Amino acid sequence: MNNRQLFFRHMGQTSQAPLAIEIERASGVYMYGPDGRQYLDLISGISVSNVGHCHPRVVAAVQKQAQTHMHLMVYGEFIQGPQVELANLLCQNLPINLDSVYLVNSGSEAVEGALKLAKRFTGRSEIITFRNAYHGSTHGSLSVMGDEQMKNAFRPLLPHIRILEFNNQEQLEQISEKTACVIVETIQGEAGVIVPCPTFFQKLRAKCNQTGTLLILDEIQAGCGRTGKLWAFEHYGIMPDILTLAKGMGGGMPIGAFIASNQIMQSLTHNPVLGHITTFGGNAVCAAAAKANLEVIITGRLWEHAEKSEKVFRGHLQHPAIRSIRGKGLLLALEFESFEQNKRIIDQLIEQGIVTDWFLFAPNCLRIAPPLTISEPQIVEACETITDVIDKNL
Secondary structure, eight states: OOHHHHHHHHSOOSSSSOOOOOOOEEEBTEEEOTTOOEEEESSHHHHTOTTOBTOHHHHHHHHHHHTTOOOOSSTTTSOOHHHHHHHHHHHHTSOTTOOEEEEESSHHHHHHHHHHHHHHHHOOOEEEEETTOOOOSSHHHHHTOSOHHHHGGGOSOOSSEEEEOTTOSGGGGGOOTTEEEEEEESSBSTTTOBOOOTTHHHHHHHHHHHHTOEEEEEOTTTTTTTTSSSSGGGGTTOOOSEEEEOGGGSTTSOOEEEEEOHHHHGGGGSSSSSSSOOSSTTOHHHHHHHHHHHHHHHHTTHHHHHHHHHHHHHHHOOOTTOOEEEEETTEEEEEOSOHHHHHHHHHHHHHTTEEOOEETTEEEEEEEOOOTTOOHHHHHHHHHHHHHHHHHTO
């Protein structure tokens, strides 16, 4: 049996219609099939490969660390250079109140840890989230997902969850002294890249301060340079109490983090001891890769390239069938009339060697989130192909 047959026979499936593109290798902004066919990657494995596939510095860090040591002990017990160096690099590039990093395996686990931390620190149980939010698919993160259809088959979930409308400033009054935390994406990803209005986060931050509520900003998709700033919250002049990261943090390796002040983070160390435990969190090889990846982003100021690249995309995607272009930097959504039209365009783009997809809660929107290293000629080529395919579907 070939790999395609084995994929459908033995791999647990996430849907009845996976993309099922067979990829043998990847480099930079391109992926290659076993027949050598080249695909331009416009989605970065869903905002993961921010520095491109197999960046030489990331690969070198992985190889070096794999020859030194891999797993030694559950997270938090041994002092390991890759973990310490990664945490130090993160804290050097974050606001002063975010000085304690807890390394985990994924975005979902980062959210789980952040929710536990907020409940433990405040002694409260109510959690506020937003309509069409996506924070992961484990039970806790699923509980704060802002889509009922995705949750209904898995109830009962966490109690005391209140869902507000994103960008609705009047509803922020529902935050109270009973609220442990508000968890919110700095820019809503799976809703189709919904950018907050200028004063929304200012009022949210003020209300959290007033009620003693912790503000958790989920930058799992929007962080690490993708939106034209190193951290998306820099667009809005606020700071979170807890920050969650993953995806673009690891350079292609599985890693995540929730980050808070040392004062808040210490609450996981007692009553009970080991308030959050992870065996593989901060795996040495993954931590080394993440450090190298972030060094590439920071020293190269790739967020500035993302900001410039956004203008190129917007300038070359002027088409009457595109109802809107939403987003910041290289986290963009092209809105079409319907899912059916969008799906036809996506399928034909894949046939033309360009990989993109839609959003969970905005199926009529096409995702553009390429590696931050994409060049202007590559953007122009992609836009020309997208425009040609749209023309064929009018």
